[in-house]
Amino acid sequence: MTGTAPSSSRRTNRRGAATRESMLEAALSSLASGDPGSVSANRIAKDIGVTWGAVKYQFGDIDGLWAAVLHRTAERRGELPVGLAPGGSLRERVAATVDTLYHGLTGTDSRAIETLRAALPRDPAELERLYPQTAAELVSWRAGWNAACQKAFADLDVDPERVREVASFLPGAMRGIVSEKQLGTYADLDEARRGFTAAIVAYLEHSR
Incomplete structure (x- = not known):
């Protein structure tokens, strides 16, 4: 037995x-x-x-469920592909990062995250009080994203502080471009992505 x-x-x-x-x-x-x-x-x-x-x-509770849902999407997302391709130029790596976000933000996981975040408290202190596990998962995302971006550009002799700044604004900026695609627009979004990529490259190159 x-x-x-x-x-x-x-x-x-x-x-x-x-x-x-x-x-x-x-x-x-x-x-x-x-x-x-x-x-x-x-x-x-x-x-x-x-x-x-x-x-x-x-x-355990709704907080545990939301934290697990967010963790699952993070596991599937993995690292930036540019971090796995050393030797690429600055422009190639920025373009790959922009394209990864552009396509990723239209996926099922991204739509789920947006629905959840829209329902959560906007104030970080309130979020941490009511949903501590969910808040901790979101905080870990920020740290992981910053670390992935630093790793992706570490060998290119660019200012880490500027990389951190780019990492801070890039997801929100790309979400705006994706929103334009979803709502319908007369703008050429391929052109928008190229211009956005060129602007980031110029900013990072200037720090060399």
Whole structure:
């Protein structure tokens, strides 16, 4: 009998992990719909197809669920591809970063994140008080993004402070361009991305 217990435990653990995975994917799909009501705990449980008690069993509370959802998107996003291609020119790396953000911000995970962030408190202190795990995950994103950008340009003799500044404004600026695409525009967004890339390159080159 003692020999069968570990196997039974492993099966239980695998079922629990599979349940958790399916809940995360269902939550992401619900949030990606853009419906503001999708951030409701009861609505999420309904969309997942389980009781709220089952969700709490896996994640503790709504804060634990949101933190897990954000962590999942971060895992899938990974590092900047430019950080994996040493030897590229400054322009090539900036262009790759801009293109990565442009395409990434139109994806399902990005839509889910925007829906969730729109429902969270804007004040950082309030966010940390009400949703400490979610706030910690978002803070880790900022640190990870800055580190990835520094790594991507580390061998190009550019000012790390300017890289940090670019890292700070780049996601928001690209979100604006993506918003133009989604809303419909007469502007040439390929031209916009080229001009934006050239401006960043010029700013970083000037720091050499």
